[in-house]
Amino acid sequence: MNGKQTRVLVVDDEQSIRDFLTMGLEDEGYSVETAKDGLTALTKMHQNPFDIVILDVMMPGMDGYECCRMLKQKYEVVVIMLTAKDQAEDTVKGLKIGADDYLAKPFSFLELLTRMEIRLNSRFPQKNTVxxxxxxxxxxxxxxxxxxxxxxxxxxxxxxxxxxxxxxxxxxxxxxxxxxxxxxxxxxxxxxxxxxxxxxxxxxxxxxxxxxxxxxxxxxxxxxxxx
Known part of the structure; x- marks a missing residue:
């Protein structure tokens, strides 16, 4: 731990979702950037890696599953997937390719924050150091x-x-x-x-x-x- 903010990348093709999460997460003290598609997310991750990615599944071009797979191949990063799908097989698919957690839309912002904290603490225990x-x-x-x-x-x-x-x-x-x-x-x-x-x-x-x-x-x- 060095006092620097946890970096979050919000990836969603809906502007309203990006704006909502950016406002809420910044109010909680996170450093937030956004991307509207998977390719942009991968580019931003390469330029300056993030600690956690909030990733929508249903996006034009590269979907969230493929983006998650590529992120997990190259980076030590927490990925929480967001989707309108709530079928069990969709959850299993996301977790099998490496997603750390999965939330179906609409979701509770408080639940998202709680899941983020749990996954970050698990993946980066050094961030717990006081x-x-x-x-x-x-x-x-x-x-x-x-x-x-x-x-x-x-x-x-x-x-x-x-x-x-x-x-x-x-x-x-x-x-x-x-x-x-x-x-x-x-x-x-x-x-x-x-x-x-x-x-x-x-x-x-x-x-x-x-x-x-x-x-x-x-x-x-x-x-x-x-x-």
């Missing part, structure tokens, strides 16, 4: 950060920012690096979005004296932790 530094601990599988044995109530963006500081503990992280790593693009130099989020984190840590999150003026911020 890393502790000083009074902080990060459990990336659960997307939780503890401070002095109390869970911090963080938004997904606050979680990403805190993980970045945690990964670079006692090292100054520049504002530019924070923008690129947390927001994924360059913000206008006049923007104070980083300062706003740093202030929010300090409030949640009750760090009024800036004991833990320190400002290095002209350079950036660092999480100051002993031990």
């Amino acid at each position: 890393v502790r530094k000083g009074p902080f601990s990060v459990d990336d599988a659960r997307h939780e950060i503890m401070f002095e044995n109390e869970k911090l109530d963080l938004t997904p963006t606050e979680y990403k920012l805190m993980c970045l500081l945690f990964d670079n503990v006692n090292i100054v992280v520049s504002k530019e690096t924070i923008m690129n790593q947390v927001w994924g693009y360059d913000y206008f130099s006049s923007s104070n979005v980083v300062e706003v989020y740093i202030r929010n984190l300090r409030e949640k840590l009750q760090d009024t004296e800036h004991r833990y999150i320190k400002t290095e003026r002209g350079f950036g911020y660092k999480l100051d932790v002993e031990g």
